[in-house]
Amino acid sequence: MKICENCGNVINKPFCIGCLEREIEFWLSKERPEVISEIRRLLISMVDFNRKGSKCIVCNKRINVCNNCYLEKIYEILKEKDVDLADEFKFLFLDLESKDVIQKI
Ligand SMILES: [Zn+2]
Ligand SMILES: [Zn+2]
Numbered sequence: 001m002k003i004c005e006n007c008g009n010v011i012n013k014p015f016c017i018g019c020l021e022r023e024i025e026f027w028l029s030k031e032r033p034e035v036i037s038e039i040r041r042l043l044i045s046m047v048d049f050n051r052k053g054s055k056c057i058v059c060n061k062r063i064n065v066c067n068n069c070y071l072e073k074i075y076e077i078l079k080e081k082d083v084d085l086a087d088e089f090k091f092l093f094l095d096l097e098s099k100d101v102i103q104k105i
Helices: 017-031 033-046 067-081 083-104
Strands: none
Touching: 017 033, 017 067, 017 083, 033 067, 067 083
């Protein structure tokens, strides 16, 4: 069982936040491309691929931070810039997370 180094919750996604970032980047490239550099910086500040942890099924790097921690920080960044954009982000990425959680229960 892997634990998120940021929030202490169990990581229940088999892919890392780096792979998640590419999805978000793709979405932002159409909506607000100027925000992309900021979420990249956030990724670098949160991730430490040298630590132990299970491997991402997509890129084979180690996972040490859960997707939710990363998504919530991005949501805060977007909310400061554009509330409508933040809401759309929440609908596309964060609500998806909670749906997954509900399915597991
Ligand atoms: Zn976390
Ligand atoms: Zn990955």
